[in-house]
Amino acid sequence: AGATKKAFVERGGNVVFEESFDPGQSDFKPILLKLAQRKPEMVCLAVYPTDGALILKQARELNLNQRFIASVAIIGGKDFF
Secondary structure, eight states, X not given: OHHHHHHHHHTTOOOOOOOXXXXXXXOXXXXXXXXXXHOOSEEXXXXXXXXXXXXXXXXXXXXXXXXXXXXXXXXXXXXXX
């Protein structure tokens, strides 16, 4: 996550929200609600496949319209589906 953020900022990007969570966490809705208040153009997920799947599922349940991006390693992981 740190390297991605650094490269993004060096190329003129603006980080409006950054959050971490404890391993094994399963309720991401409080984080997603804070994120929604910041209204980012897109969200970069630097997480493991299982966490990424839960985050996207809960974002859909909250009707968040932000664009989420992640590496192929996350989305392509068997735990993601």
